[in-house]
Amino acid sequence: MLRELLKWALRRRYRYRVSGDSMHPDLVDGEVILISPSAQVGVNSIVVCGHPWKQIDVVKWVRGLDTELIDLWSPQGSHSQHFGRADAALVRGVATASLSRRCLLPNRPTSMAKDTP
Numbered sequence: 001m002l003r004e005l006l007k008w009a010l011r012r013r014y015r016y017r018v019s020g021d022s023m024h025p026d027l028v029d030g031e032v033i034l035i036s037p038s039a040q041v042g043v044n045s046i047v048v049c050g051h052p053w054k055q056i057d058v059v060k061w062v063r064g065l066d067t068e069l070i071d072l073w074s075p076q077g078s079h080s081q082h083f084g085r086a087d088a089a090l091v092r093g094v095a096t097a098s099l100s101r102r103c104l105l106p107n108r109p110t111s112m113a114k115d116t117p
Contacts, residue, residue, distance in 0.1 A: 001104055004097040008034055013096065016048050018059055022077020026109060027059060031100040035093030041065060044108045047072075050090035052083055057092060061109050075109065 007013045013034040018027045026046070027033065035048050045062045049072065060079060064071035069085040097104050 022074040024076050033095045034097045037093040039094035046095035048092040052086045
């Protein structure tokens with residue numbers, strides 16, 4: 001966690017406040033996370049991404065990806081099954097830590113059982 005705080009101080013990480021409960025129980029409404037705009041996106045990464053057709057950012061798990069599209073998932077909210085796959089260029093960054101809980105974020109969802117194909 002100390003390394004993430006140092007990277008934030010050096011402006012290699014950015015703060016982002018989670019809005020909504022779609023990522024509960026992994027992230028909660030109002031939680032402040034750090035994101036890395038240069039981290040490589042992988043399956044099971046938590047990303048902040050532009051919504052494919054709304055002018056908002058969303059926080060979601062990456063369930064699948066190829067060179068141009070990513071499949072997003074969240075335990076409680078809408079995801080790629082509802083709004084389609086997102087362009088990989090819309091990713092703002094990979095979430096690395098929670099400032100609110102003072103911990104690194106998990107690299108796998110707490111529960112992905114309900115809506116996985």
